Amino acid sequence: MNKLTILDKYILKRYLVTFTVMLLLFVPIGIVVDVSEKVNMMIKNQVPLNKILVYYFNFTIYFTNMLFPIFLFLSVIWFTSKLANNTEIIAILSSGISFTRFMRPFIIGASIISVVVLLMGFYLVPIASEGFNNFRYTYLRTGGQQLMQGDNTDVYRQISDTEFIYVNSFNTETKTAYNFSLENFEKEKLTYKITAARIQWNPKEKNYTLFEYTKRTVGPMGDKIEKVPEKKMKFKFDLEDLAPVVYIAETLPLGKLYDFINKEKKRGSSNINIYLVVFYKKFSIPISAFILTIIAVSVSAMKRRGGMGMNLAIGIAVAFSFVFLDKIFGVFAEKTSFSPLIAVWTPNLLFGILAYYLLRHAKR
Known part of the structure; x- marks a missing residue:
C-alpha cells in the first residue's frame, strides 16, 4: 500500500508540474503574438505603461481559460508518453496494478484542475474579462480622439x-x-x-x-x-x-450572471441564447478536464513506433478538434434557436464516448 501511495504522488506531481510548465511555455508566446499585433495601436494612442501591464495580466487569465483544454491535453500526452517510452507504465502494470488503479492519480489531478478552473470561471475570469474588454474597446478599437466618434458596436x-x-x-x-x-x-x-x-x-x-x-x-x-x-x-x-451582448455575459460573476439571465428572460430578450452559452460553459469546461485526461492517458500509455512525436500529433489533433467543436456548437446556439444547454454539452458528450471507448481499448 505504501508503494502505491508513492506511485500516486509521483504521477500526480508530474501531472501538475507538466501542466504548469505547459502554461509557462505557451502563455508568453501568446503575449508576444498579441504585442506584435497591437504595439502600433498602443503607441499611436499613447497607452500608459501601467494600463498595458494590467491588460496583459488580464490577458493571461483570459487566454489560459480559453485554451485550457489544449494545455491540459498536451501536458498529459507529454508526460504519459515519456512514462511509456521509458517502459515505466509496463513495469507498473506488470506489478499487478490494474489500468483503472493506474488512472487514479490522473483523476485526482483532473479534479484539482477542475476545481481551480471552476472557481476561476465563477469569479476571477469575469473580472479579467472585464479588464481585457475595457482595454480593447478603449485603446485598441478606437482610442484617443476616435473614441468620441463611436466604435460601431x-x-x-x-x-x-x-x-x-x-x-x-x-x-x-x-x-x-x-x-x-x-x-x-x-x-x-x-x-x-x-x-x-x-x-x-x-x-x-x-x-x-x-x-x-x-x-x-x-x-x-x-x-x-x-x-x-x-x-x-x-x-x-x-x-x-x-x-455589447457578449461583453456583458463574460464580465458578470456567476450570481450576477444568473440574475441577469432571469431578468432578460422576463424581457423576452432575443440575445438570451448568448447569455446561456456563457453560463453553461462555466460548468462544462471544468468537466472536460476529466474527459481529456482519460483520452490523453489512453492514447499515450501505449508505446508506439513513432514515439512521443506520434502521440503529440494525435494529441494536438484531438485537442484542437475539441476546441473547434466547442466553438462551432457555441456559435450555432447563439445564432439559431438550438438549445444552448445541448450545444454546450455536446462536445463533452461526444468526447466522453470517445474517452470510454479508448479507455476500454487501453485496458486490454
Missing part, C-alpha cells in the same frame, strides 16, 4: 414591452454610450423618441446625463420637439444594457 435592445434603445458604441471606462436613442411605442405606433449624442452614467446620483438631448413627441396635430444641450434623466434600463 451597435447595441439594439428591447428593455420593456413598449421601449427600445440603441447605441452605436460603449466606453466601458467612462461608462458612456454614443449615438443613443430610445423609442416608445403604443399599439405599434411611435409615441416619442429620445436621442442624444452621448449618454453618461452618474454613479453617485444613480441617473444619466444626456448630451445634445432631443425629444420628439408624436401628436395627432403635429410633432412636438424639445432640444437642450444637456439633461439628466432616470431610465428603466441598467448600464449593462448599453454594453
